[in-house]
Amino acid sequence: MVDAVVSFVIERLSDYLIEQAVSLGSGHEVCLGSGVREVESLKRDLQWMVCFIKDAEDKQVENPLIRQWVSDIRDIAYVSEDVLDRYMASNRRQNGLLTTCSSMFDRYSMRREIEAIKHRLSDISRRCELFGLRRIDKVSEGGSHALCRLKQLRRTTSFERNEINVVGFEDDIRKLLAKLLENRPQRYLISIFGTGGLGKTTLARKLYHNIKVRNRFYHRAWVYVSQDYKTRDLLLRIIKSFNMEGTPELEKMSEEDMERYLHKSLQGCSYLLVIDDIWQKEAWMSLRRAFPDNKKGSRVIITTRIRDVAENLDEITFVHPLRFLTPSESWQLFCEKAFHHINDEGLEKLGREMVLKCGGLPLAIVVLGGLLSTKKPQEWLQVRNHIWRDLKNGSIEISHLLALSFHDLPYQLKLCFLYLGNFPEDSEIRIKRLIRLWVAEGFIPQNEDIMEEVAMNNLLKLINRSLIQIAEISTGKIVTCRVHDLLRDLAIEKAKELNFIHIYDRSENSVSSSAISSSRRQAVYSGNWERCLWLQQSNSILRSLLFFIVHGELSAITKELTTICTKYTLLRVLDLENWRIGGSNSSSLPKEIEKLIHLKYLGLRNTAIHHLPPSIVNLIRLQTLDLRMSTTPENRHTQLPTEICKLKELRHLTGTFSGHLQVDNLTKLQTLKSVEGDLWTRINPEKLVNLRELSISNFYAEQRVFTFDSIAKLKSLRSLSVILARPVTPSKICFFGSLQPLSQCQHLQELSLNGRMESDLPRNLHELLPNLECLSLRSSYLKNDPMPTLEKLQNLMILQLGFSSCFVKKMICRENGFPRLETMILLVGALEEWQVEAGALPVLRALSVGKNSKLLVERLRSIRLPSQADFDRVNFI
Numbered sequence: 001m002v003d004a005v006v007s008f009v010i011e012r013l014s015d016y017l018i019e020q021a022v023s024l025g026s027g028h029e030v031c032l033g034s035g036v037r038e039v040e041s042l043k044r045d046l047q048w049m050v051c052f053i054k055d056a057e058d059k060q061v062e063n064p065l066i067r068q069w070v071s072d073i074r075d076i077a078y079v080s081e082d083v084l085d086r087y088m089a090s091n092r093r094q095n096g097l098l099t100t101c102s103s104m105f106d107r108y109s110m111r112r113e114i115e116a117i118k119h120r121l122s123d124i125s126r127r128c129e130l131f132g133l134r135r136i137d138k139v140s141e142g143g144s145h146a147l148c149r150l151k152q153l154r155r156t157t158s159f160e161r162n163e164i165n166v167v168g169f170e171d172d173i174r175k176l177l178a179k180l181l182e183n184r185p186q187r188y189l190i191s192i193f194g195t196g197g198l199g200k201t202t203l204a205r206k207l208y209h210n211i212k213v214r215n216r217f218y219h220r221a222w223v224y225v226s227q228d229y230k231t232r233d234l235l236l237r238i239i240k241s242f243n244m245e246g247t248p249e250l251e252k253m254s255e256e257d258m259e260r261y262l263h264k265s266l267q268g269c270s271y272l273l274v275i276d277d278i279w280q281k282e283a284w285m286s287l288r289r290a291f292p293d294n295k296k297g298s299r300v301i302i303t304t305r306i307r308d309v310a311e312n313l314d315e316i317t318f319v320h321p322l323r324f325l326t327p328s329e330s331w332q333l334f335c336e337k338a339f340h341h342i343n344d345e346g347l348e349k350l351g352r353e354m355v356l357k358c359g360g361l362p363l364a365i366v367v368l369g370g371l372l373s374t375k376k377p378q379e380w381l382q383v384r385n386h387i388w389r390d391l392k393n394g395s396i397e398i399s400h401l402l403a404l405s406f407h408d409l410p411y412q413l414k415l416c417f418l419y420l421g422n423f424p425e426d427s428e429i430r431i432k433r434l435i436r437l438w439v440a441e442g443f444i445p446q447n448e449d450i451m452e453e454v455a456m457n458n459l460l461k462l463i464n465r466s467l468i469q470i471a472e473i474s475t476g477k478i479v480t481c482r483v484h485d486l487l488r489d490l491a492i493e494k495a496k497e498l499n500f501i502h503i504y505d506r507s508e509n510s511v512s513s514s515a516i517s518s519s520r521r522q523a524v525y526s527g528n529w530e531r532c533l534w535l536q537q538s539n540s541i542l543r544s545l546l547f548f549i550v551h552g553e554l555s556a557i558t559k560e561l562t563t564i565c566t567k568y569t570l571l572r573v574l575d576l577e578n579w580r581i582g583g584s585n586s587s588s589l590p591k592e593i594e595k596l597i598h599l600k601y602l603g604l605r606n607t608a609i610h611h612l613p614p615s616i617v618n619l620i621r622l623q624t625l626d627l628r629m630s631t632t633p634e635n636r637h638t639q640l641p642t643e644i645c646k647l648k649e650l651r652h653l654t655g656t657f658s659g660h661l662q663v664d665n666l667t668k669l670q671t672l673k674s675v676e677g678d679l680w681t682r683i684n685p686e687k688l689v690n691l692r693e694l695s696i697s698n699f700y701a702e703q704r705v706f707t708f709d710s711i712a713k714l715k716s717l718r719s720l721s722v723i724l725a726r727p728v729t730p731s732k733i734c735f736f737g738s739l740q741p742l743s744q745c746q747h748l749q750e751l752s753l754n755g756r757m758e759s760d761l762p763r764n765l766h767e768l769l770p771n772l773e774c775l776s777l778r779s780s781y782l783k784n785d786p787m788p789t790l791e792k793l794q795n796l797m798i799l800q801l802g803f804s805s806c807f808v809k810k811m812i813c814r815e816n817g818f819p820r821l822e823t824m825i826l827l828v829g830a831l832e833e834w835q836v837e838a839g840a841l842p843v844l845r846a847l848s849v850g851k852n853s854k855l856l857v858e859r860l861r862s863i864r865l866p867s868q869a870d871f872d873r874v875n876f877i
Contacts, residue, residue, distance in 0.1 A: 003411050004412075006073060007050060008077075008415060009078070010043055013043040017039060039084070042080060042117060045121045053070065076120055076121060076124070078541075166202065169202075176190060179318055180207065181216055187294070187316075189284075189299075189317045191304065191317055194321060195305060197361050197398060198362060200304075200305075204274050204276060217299070219269060219270075220242070221241035223276065228505070231255060234286075235255060235262065242262075263289070266291065266298070270297050273291065275287070275301070281313060284300075324359065326360065327360075337370055338368075354372075358401075359396065363484060364398050367465070368401060370405065371405045373465075374465070387401065413458055416458050416459070418494055420483050421503075423488075428482050429483075431478050431480060438455045438458070439651075441572060443458075469482050469484060475798050501522075504523070518539065523548065540569070545571060545575070548577075562592050565596055571599055572600045575601065577604070589609055590613070594615035600623045601622075602622060603626045605626045605629055616641060616643060616647070624651065625647075625652070625655075637658035638657055640661060653666075653673075654672075670691060674721075675695065677698050677724075680699070683710075694714065694717060706734060707737040712741035712742065713744070720745075720750070720752070722753055723755065733756060736753055736756065736758060738759075740762065743768040746771065748771065752776040753778070755780070756779060756780060771795055772796055773797045775790070775796060775799050779804045794819060796821055798821075798823045799818075799825070809833060810832065823845060826847075826850065
């Protein structure tokens with residue numbers, strides 16, 4: 001495990017050496033040569049020690065001296081990183097560039113500290129022989145391997161939400177589905193209970209996304225509870241999950257106001273609520289008042305590990321205990337995870353032997369399958385021997401199996417997995433946020449072009465090993481993920497051993513001065529700023545600071561934020577997402593933000609901070625600046641200082657921007673969203689050579705036509721969303737011009753256009769956009785059937801024709817049309833007839849039709865959809 005930390009520091013040293021080599025040129029070798037040589041020597045010494053760490057970690061359980069040796073290596077790695085970062089921080093020019101010829105004092109100080117580190121390493125090296133440690137050269141599955149898969153990575157993986165593995169749950173699904181859909185008007189609860197890892201959430205999710213269920217209940221919501229919950233927070237998340245129209249400003253509502261709002265909103269309709277992972281009866285009791293028994297057949301599903309909680313929760317409760325899998329079901333689930341066919345009888349016998357020891361627990365089986373799927377057949381026996389050492393009462397102890405799977409990870413995947421311990425229990429983690437955090441932390445090899453893709457590949461590897469679960473999928477892509485409670489506990493346990501993270505949760509009195517003072521990363525879950533004891537106790541070498549649901553008055557937050565910027569000058573990540581600030585005034589970042597010169601990720605999403613000082617120019621390493629929803633009713637847009645143009649490393653800029661936005665020369669920018677339409681017209685896109693994702697909103701111009709000429713200059717663009725302004729009068733209506741210029745964007749995969757088309761879609765659309773995978777058209781006002789044009793798009797997987805997209809009564813999908821389309825959403829109100837010829841839509845998985853569509857159910861039943869077994873796959877929205 002320590003190998004992950006040491007290897008990470010070696011990567012940091014390598015990055016520094018490369019950076020210096022680039023900045024030095026040929027004329028400065030005398031000036032910095034000695035300093036670089038010292039860093040190079042330290043790097044080689046650490047690389048030598050990594051070879052012994054694997055053997056040491058295997059032996060440390062039984063030998064406290066070796067355990068101390070491993071701890072010493074960890075501390076030396078951290079000290080090396082600190083020396084490097086302090087040196088780089090102290091040698092900046094006023095213009096924000098690193099100094100090439102540093103002062104004699106700084107150079108001498110750095111050399112002296114490195115010599116002290118090397119002396120400690122020399123002492124540790126001598127102990128290797130004393131402890132009988134063997135050198136093990138382990139080739140890591142790192143950057144070079146990932147680079148070899150770049151071509152594979154660039155192809156978007158399509159996921160289907162409904163394809164949830166339910167091996168062994170078939171009878172459970174039939175029984176629970178009948179309970180959900182039975183013609184019984186009273187509201188009642190369905191309790192699914194069983195031990196951790198048995199598949200309660202998987203089963204509930206399968207029911208929640210069932211097409212019949214989606215069509216039966218007018219409103220649906222899902223909320224995770226966990227052991228530590230707050231009723232107001234649960235109500236807030238439930239309201240957001242219901243996604244009701246006209247939702248008021250929730251942040252200003254009291255708990256009682258939210259209860260009344262929910263009760264009133266749900267009074268006249270059927271609803272389904274899933275409350276996942278309840279530990280106490282009081283959790284439902286505190287929510288029950290908000291959910292009326294309106295005799296509309298509403299249902300509530302809860303999942304819990306505790307029988308007493310599952311029983312007698314409400315006047316009517318159906319309790320469903322979840323059983324363990326049978327041996328045959330266990331083997332089927334294992335094969336689906338590890339492989340599909342096995343021809344070696346000896347290997348099958350070995351596999352069945354290990355699966356049997358999992359005791360029918362699905363989580364243990366899929367983790368074992370994920371582990372063995374990465375192994376060669378000759379390595380299975382080694383895994384079996386590891387498992388047999390930790391058997392308890394003839395079965396695998398789940399914690400040992402999870403730990404074995406963790407220890408088998410390459411060091412970069414270990415760091416990515418440990419980082420998940422920062423996030424609160426049962427939270428859904430946005431994929432884009434997680435990937436950008438991993439990149440900012442330095443867990444991904446610092447290759448300019450493909451860091452995000454390598455990070456995504458790491459995520460998929462952790463998913464394939466069943467260490468991360470997919471939570472939400474949209475347009476065929478993973479949007480959010482989550483970590484099972486048992487795996488999160490493992491991540492926190494291992495991370496604490498490495499001083500990798502510390503979690504401050506005032507509600508649990510989790511204040512340990514020793515843990516806080518030595519931790520590299522701090523996650524803050526709750527508590528007012530005024531009483532944040534961690535701020536006084538934490539050390540100045542923090543690299544990451546992440547806040548979750550922090551309350552406080554504006555003055556207190558501003559004061560403490562200034563303290564943070566002054567004290568934690570080595571921060572790479574400062575994530576203030578979802579700050580809850582008392583009062584209605586908005587806030588500004590303090591000028592002292594300029595001191596965070598190592599900062600790579602600044603998260604201000606969903607805060608009232610919408611003003612950035614000019615001193616932000618000093619954040620020369622900043623990669624991600626997230627200002628989404630960081631506005632107030634008084635300030636609906638964010639205006640960035642002109643100095644933003646000097647942040648040359650910026651890769652992702654998100655928010656709602658207006659005024660002046662000087663990003664023309666940010667050549668590394670990959671994401672820009674969302675930009676007001678008139679603002680986009682003032683941006684020169686020619687230098688935005690790496691821009692991949694662009695969102696333009698509220699476009700209006702005197703000429704009333706949005707042309708794609710400027711978009712055509714974005715050669716790397718993969719995702720484009722444009723929303724035209726709503727007209728004040730008919731004479732002010734804007735139109736989309738010709739799509740022809742988009743033919744220059746050969747990498748474009750996603751296109752979303754909200755507004756009128758000047759004419760129908762071009763017949764050669766398949767030639768203009770050959771790689772298009774996702775298309776959404778809304779308010780397009782097309783006059784003719786678009787299907788003959790759209791069905792020629794060979795790579796299209798998702799199609800949405802939204803409200804007012806076209807006004808036709810008849811559509812025809814011809815033979816061989818839409819060869820790769822998996823999801824179709826038709827919200828065409830005028831549609832009365834839809835013909836689907838044999839051979840069309842061969843791989844369609846999901847079809848959604850507007851409830852108010854004139855396309856009648858009886859006519860839908862007659863439509864032949866070759867890939868669908870029955871009509872239940874049609875969803876009405």
